[in-house]
Amino acid sequence: xxxVTQTPKFQVLKTxxxxxxxxxxxxxxxxxxxxxxxxxxxxxxxxxxASEGTxxxxxxxxxxxxxxxxxxxxxxxLESAAPSQTSVYFCASSRxxxxxxxQYFGPGTRLLVL
Amino acid sequence: xxxVMQIPQYQHVQEGEDFTTYCNSSTTLSNIQWYxxxxxxxxxxxxxxxxxxxxxxxxxxxxxxxxxxKNSSLHITATQTTDVGTYFCAGYLFFGTGTRLTVxx
Numbered sequence: 001x002x003x004v005t006q007t008p009k010f011q012v013l014k015t016x017x018x019x020x021x022x023x024x025x026x027x028x029x030x031x032x033x034x035x036x037x038x039x040x041x042x043x044x045x046x047x048x049x050a051s052e053g054t055x056x057x058x059x060x061x062x063x064x065x066x067x068x069x070x071x072x073x074x075x076x077x078l079e080s081a082a083p084s085q086t087s088v089y090f091c092a093s094s095r096x097x098x099x100x101x102x103q104y105f106g107p108g109t110r111l112l113v114l
Numbered sequence: 115x116x117x118v119m120q121i122p123q124y125q126h127v128q129e130g131e132d133f134t135t136y137c138n139s140s141t142t143l144s145n146i147q148w149y150x151x152x153x154x155x156x157x158x159x160x161x162x163x164x165x166x167x168x169x170x171x172x173x174x175x176x177x178x179x180x181x182x183x184k185n186s187s188l189h190i191t192a193t194q195t196t197d198v199g200t201y202f203c204a205g206y207l208f209f210g211t212g213t214r215l216t217v218x219x
Contacts (some may be wrong), residue, residue: 002125026116033207035209040120040123040211042120042202042209042211042212043157043202043204043212044209044211045207045208045209048207058207059208090156090157092157098206099144099145099164099205099206100142100144100145100164101157102147102149102162103159103204104159105156105157105158105159106156107155108156109155
């Protein structure tokens with residue numbers, strides 16, 4: 001089991017460029033999440049998907065879109081990257097959505113927007 | 115909205131000293147989880163507390179959940195260099211700001 005995988009590991013973008021961050025899990029989990037991590041800010045939820053076919057906004061959704069492609073895959077898209085989106089992005093999954101569910105994280109994508 | 119604050123933000127300790135991080139939520143939590151993130155790594159689940167006043171231990175780590183279920187703490191006894199990392203508490207879909215622990219050999 002690979003767990004949660006993310007691609008790419010690193011990415012440098014210019015302001016205004018677009019890109020999609022990919023995430024996949026092989027644990028048959030129903031729920032998936034995207035977080036961003038900035039120094040001193042902890043992990044902030046961007047979007048989540050409680051189950052295949054559903055997505056919901058988290059704390060900081062502006063500037064992002066998501067797609068729950070199937071049960072395994074959950075992608076995060078930046079349509080027009082801005083320097084404020086420089087961050088480390090983590091994808092996570094859990095068996096189901098709900099308080100008390102353990103989240104399993106991917107290795108992260110380090111994004112620099114110039 | 116809900117806020118989960120942790121203090122301190124940073125802590126440097128000599129190896130062998132104790133360490134404590136505190137987590138405070140603006141709202142009552144049904145449960146609280148703790149995660150550890152090694153430098154350059156990703157968060158890894160440590161433990162979950164559910165009951166008011168609950169105390170759980172994992173070797174040198176002691177976790178407590180407050181009586182009002184709005185605060186929690188993690189205490190590490192006799193820190194080791196392997197304890198280095200950032201410790202996060204988490205409520206439902208909200209993570210604390212984290213405490214970065216540095217252990218000086």
